[in-house]
Amino acid sequence: MTIDNTQSQMRKGILEFCILAVMREREAYPSEIITALKEAQLQILEGTLYPLLSRLKNAGLLSYRWEESPSGPPRKYFSLTEEGHRFYQELEITWQQLAEAVNTLTTA
Amino acid sequence: MNKIININLAQRIIPMNESAYNALNDYLDILKQYFSKEEGGDEILQDMEDRIGELLQEKIKKGLVYITDTDVDEIKVIMGSPEQIVDEAGGESERNQEKEDPAGPHQSGHATDNITSGKRLFRSSSESVIGGVCGGLGAYFNIDPAIVRVLFAIITLFWGSGVIIYCLLWILLPQQATPTLNLKRRWYRNEDHKIIGGVCGGIGAYLNIDPIWPRLVFLLPVLLGTGIGFFANDFFSFSIGGFPAMVLLYLILWASLPKANTLAEKLEMKGKKVDVKNISEAMKQPQAVNKANNNGCLSVFIWLLKALLICIGVFVLIILASIAIGLLGALLGLGISSAFILPFSGLILGSGIAKSVLIVALLLIILIPLYLLIHILVRLISGHKKTMPRWWATTLVILFIAGVFGLFAVAGTVFMDFKTKYSATEDLPLQPFPNDTLVLSKLTERPANTTTRNFWDDELKGAVRVTFEKSADSSFHLQLTKNARGQNKAQAMANVQKIQFLFQQDQNRLRLPEELDLSRALPFRDQHVVLTISVPAGHWIYVQDADDDWWGPHYSYHVHRNSIRYEDNDDDHELDEGCYYQMDDAGQLTNAGKAPGRKDNDTYYY
Numbered sequence: 001m002t003i004d005n006t007q008s009q010m011r012k013g014i015l016e017f018c019i020l021a022v023m024r025e026r027e028a029y030p031s032e033i034i035t036a037l038k039e040a041q042l043q044i045l046e047g048t049l050y051p052l053l054s055r056l057k058n059a060g061l062l063s064y065r066w067e068e069s070p071s072g073p074p075r076k077y078f079s080l081t082e083e084g085h086r087f088y089q090e091l092e093i094t095w096q097q098l099a100e101a102v103n104t105l106t107t108a
Numbered sequence: 109m110n111k112i113i114n115i116n117l118a119q120r121i122i123p124m125n126e127s128a129y130n131a132l133n134d135y136l137d138i139l140k141q142y143f144s145k146e147e148g149g150d151e152i153l154q155d156m157e158d159r160i161g162e163l164l165q166e167k168i169k170k171g172l173v174y175i176t177d178t179d180v181d182e183i184k185v186i187m188g189s190p191e192q193i194v195d196e197a198g199g200e201s202e203r204n205q206e207k208e209d210p211a212g213p214h215q216s217g218h219a220t221d222n223i224t225s226g227k228r229l230f231r232s233s234s235e236s237v238i239g240g241v242c243g244g245l246g247a248y249f250n251i252d253p254a255i256v257r258v259l260f261a262i263i264t265l266f267w268g269s270g271v272i273i274y275c276l277l278w279i280l281l282p283q284q285a286t287p288t289l290n291l292k293r294r295w296y297r298n299e300d301h302k303i304i305g306g307v308c309g310g311i312g313a314y315l316n317i318d319p320i321w322p323r324l325v326f327l328l329p330v331l332l333g334t335g336i337g338f339f340a341n342d343f344f345s346f347s348i349g350g351f352p353a354m355v356l357l358y359l360i361l362w363a364s365l366p367k368a369n370t371l372a373e374k375l376e377m378k379g380k381k382v383d384v385k386n387i388s389e390a391m392k393q394p395q396a397v398n399k400a401n402n403n404g405c406l407s408v409f410i411w412l413l414k415a416l417l418i419c420i421g422v423f424v425l426i427i428l429a430s431i432a433i434g435l436l437g438a439l440l441g442l443g444i445s446s447a448f449i450l451p452f453s454g455l456i457l458g459s460g461i462a463k464s465v466l467i468v469a470l471l472l473i474i475l476i477p478l479y480l481l482i483h484i485l486v487r488l489i490s491g492h493k494k495t496m497p498r499w500w501a502t503t504l505v506i507l508f509i510a511g512v513f514g515l516f517a518v519a520g521t522v523f524m525d526f527k528t529k530y531s532a533t534e535d536l537p538l539q540p541f542p543n544d545t546l547v548l549s550k551l552t553e554r555p556a557n558t559t560t561r562n563f564w565d566d567e568l569k570g571a572v573r574v575t576f577e578k579s580a581d582s583s584f585h586l587q588l589t590k591n592a593r594g595q596n597k598a599q600a601m602a603n604v605q606k607i608q609f610l611f612q613q614d615q616n617r618l619r620l621p622e623e624l625d626l627s628r629a630l631p632f633r634d635q636h637v638v639l640t641i642s643v644p645a646g647h648w649i650y651v652q653d654a655d656d657d658w659w660g661p662h663y664s665y666h667v668h669r670n671s672i673r674y675e676d677n678d679d680d681h682e683l684d685e686g687c688y689y690q691m692d693d694a695g696q697l698t699n700a701g702k703a704p705g706r707k708d709n710d711t712y713y714y
Contacts, residue, residue, distance in 0.1 A: 012196060030159060045188030047139075048196045050155045054148040072165065073119035076155065 011043070017095060018042060019052060020061070020080060020088045027065075027079035053078060061087050112174050118154070118161035122168060124175035131180045132160075137370045142190035145234045145285055160187065230284035231277070237366075239278040254295040257364040264428060265356075271432045279480060280501050293379035296368035297361075304414050305362040313377045326354050359421045436481065466518045472511030476504055526593045526634060530600030536586035536609075536639075541616040545648035545688070546584050546641070548574075549619050572609075572621060572637055576649070578695035579642035587640040593633045603633045617652075643691040648700075650688050 022028055022036045030049055037044050056062045061084035069075045080088060111126045124132070139156060143149040160183055164175055172179070188196070228248075235243025235253050242260060246253030264270030298309030301319050308326065312319030324331075329351045368374045483496065579585055590607045594600030612619040620639065643649060689697040 008196060015196070030155060031162060034159075045186070045192055045196055046159060047156060047187035047190075047193040050152045050159070051143065051146065051193065051197045053155070054146070054152045058147055072162065073158070076158075 014095070015044070015048070016052060016056065017088075017091045019049070019056070020084065020091065023062070023078055023080050024085070024088055027077045029067075029075040029077050033078070056084070060084075117164065118158040120161040120165050122161065122164045122175060123173070124164075124180075125177075128175045128177050128180045131177055132175075132183075134371045135180070135184055136160075138190050138372050141372055142194060156187065229281060231281040232285070233283050234285045239274070240283060241274055241277045241281065244281060244284075245277075252293075252295050254365050258361060261360045261364045264431075271428075272435065275480075275484065278484070279496065280498075280505075282498065294373070294376040295365060296373055296377045297365045298374075298377060299367055300374070303410055304417060305358070306367065307358055307361045307365065310365055310368070310377065311361075316379070326358055329354055355417065355420060356424065359417060359424060362417075363421070436477075462518050462521050465514050469511045469514030469518065472507050473515060476508045476511070480504070525595055525631075527595055528597050528600045529591065529593050529634075530597060530604050531589055531591040532601070532604050533587060533589045536588050536611075538584055538586050539613055540583060543616040544644075544646070545616060545650050546643070547617040547650045547652050549617060549652040550621075572639065574620065574639045574641060576641050576643055576691070576697055578691055578693075579644040579647075582644045584644065584647070585642040587642070589638040589640070590635070591637065592635045600633070603635065607635050607637060609637050609639075643697070645691050645693050648688050648690050649697065651686065 022033050034046055062078050063081050064076045064078045066074045067077050112123050114121050114123050143152045230244045231240040232243030242256040243253045245256045260270045295314045296310050297306035298313050299306040301309030308322040309319045311322040368377045590604045592603035594603050688700040690700050
């Protein structure tokens with residue numbers, strides 16, 4: 001058991017939750033999502049985002065539309081579907097519980 | 109010197125030097141390998157390309173003239189290696205990893221549910237050359253699909269059986285993305301170390317030995333043949349037989365093995381893990397070029413050898429194609445030709461039930477392969493990937509087997525009907541006549557109560573045989589042996605008794621039927637008769653044509669002589685029409701020609 005491994009395991013569990021969180025208010029294209037995650041100090045390999053987006057889309061939690069970009073080729077704007085919103089609500093509840101539990105344990 | 113090329117990456121024009129281009133290309137290649145098996149893998153890849161393009165363009169916008177290796181390496185760090193991505197993104201593939209068979213740890217996407225519920229055999233949509241059958245088998249047994257392909261190609265040499273098995277599996281197996289194989293090495297053709305097709309180079313890389321060894325094995329028959337062959341005959345014949353076998357084996361391998369194209373494949377071939385580190389290492393190594401090829405004389409020789417092998421290869425392909433077509437044809441032909449027996453089935457089959465069974469069985473045997481053939485062709489042409497539902501395929505197979513079974517059952521009853529043979533011999537009355545010549549001619553009228561069965565006529569012509577022997581006394585005699593078959597002796601005997609042999613005698617003229625007529629109610633049970641004509645020594649047989657013309661001008665009577673005496677010669681003699689034959693003391697008939705010194709021959713009969 002290495003520290004790297006455990007850290008990455010911890011991050012992995014919340015990655016989808018974080019991605020959905022970025023889009024819960026507004027739609028976003030991949031670069032925006034990455035920027036948002038980085039600004040929040042979440043360390044993520046950029047390549048990781050794409051398979052996750054694809055899977056969330058295939059699961060019916062996300063949908064996307066194309067939009068012309070002022071610079072460069074058109075962008076793929078992702079947004080949460082209704083099911084995605086419900087899914088996010090559930091995750092948020094779970095996260096609150098987890099965070100509380102962890103806080104209790106670490107501060108006790 | 110450094111070449112700068114403009115590439116179009118996700119609709120962005122980006123200048124980069126050649127090595128950066130190669131590095132990026134390889135990186136995208138590996139990503140492709142990892143994600144192409146996942147549902148929506150193409151899309152993932154496109155999005156990643158888009159992002160890479162965006163990142164690179166930002167660099168250009170900041171004033172960079174062109175992209176270099178360092179920039180590409182930076183991109184790789186930002187995006188991550190496929191392993192890192194899979195590790196971090198996890199997803200379906202990872203959650204199931206522990207439950208899964210170790211055979212398929214990289215399984216990803218929607219296919220997982222089926223895999224985890226137990227190991228099943230699929231056609232692989234991800235490892236597919238023709239129909240994905242070999243890829244699926246490889247995934248099932250966790251062996252390199254290349255090996256499965258080679259095996260299929262080899263068993264195809266045995267009367268095309270590989271093609272049949274392949275088609276059956278193609279029809280029966282559902283299609284599915286199969287897990288990436290967890291193989292240490294994969295078998296490719298190694299074109300970096302090639303002399304002819306890179307087959308030996310590939311074997312060398314696969315077995316981690318110098319390609320010289322497989323080459324020596326392939327050349328073994330020739331070496332032995334030319335070396336030791338001159339001293340020992342056995343070795344020489346070994347090389348004669350071994351050389352074509354080795355050529356064939358080489359061609360099969362050449363045709364079945366994929367070429368190692370990308371760096372990733374070349375790494376797989378050598379059993380190295382495909383990751384960024386190994387790839388960049390491999391790229392730093394100079395391309396191994398076989399220098400030996402470059403000297404003139406040898407290269408001409410190799411070129412000739414290659415041309416020869418390609419010619420043989422085309423030849424073998426043509427043979428294989430004709431085997432496949434022949435097999436399909438034979439399958440259809442078998443059905444169709446049996447269908448032509450139907451008109452005679454009343455003759456052969458005793459009961460109506462057997463006839464109905466025969467018709468149904470034949471329809472099944474003809475129509476099902478035809479249907480499947482059309483199904484496959486339609487699928488090939490339209491590129492429609494959907495297999496037929498399993499229950500339907502199973503039903504078809506069961507029906508086909510039932511058809512074959514029915515055919516054999518009918519054949520079995522027929523066989524039973526022919527089991528016992530019976531024959532009875534009787535003397536036929538012959539009115540005495542004053543001449544010493546018996547004139548044989550044909551009986552043209554048919555008995556009133558029989559019908560002509562045109563299809564069958566030809567077959568029954570052999571049913572009347574005439575043999576000659578020396579008469580014990582001084583007059584002609586006729587003896588008839590009737591033969592027939594039946595389920596048991598009683599039936600065979602009854603069938604014998606029902607044989608009607610009708611002939612006419614008009615003084616010394618004997619009119620014989622050429623064929624047996626079966627009455628309508630009588631099935632064919634190999635009825636045949638042998639008419640033995642006893643001719644006194646010194647007496648004559650004259651063969652006369654029938655008066656009518658419907659047999660044509662070349663009519664000659666088929667006659668078997670006493671077979672015991674003619675054992676050494678060929679059994680089947682013909683007595684020519686218009687000729688006289690005299691019986692000698694030894695019991696042999698000798699041809700005396702058209703006018704054997706007899707003054708009365710013209711006046712004799714007419």
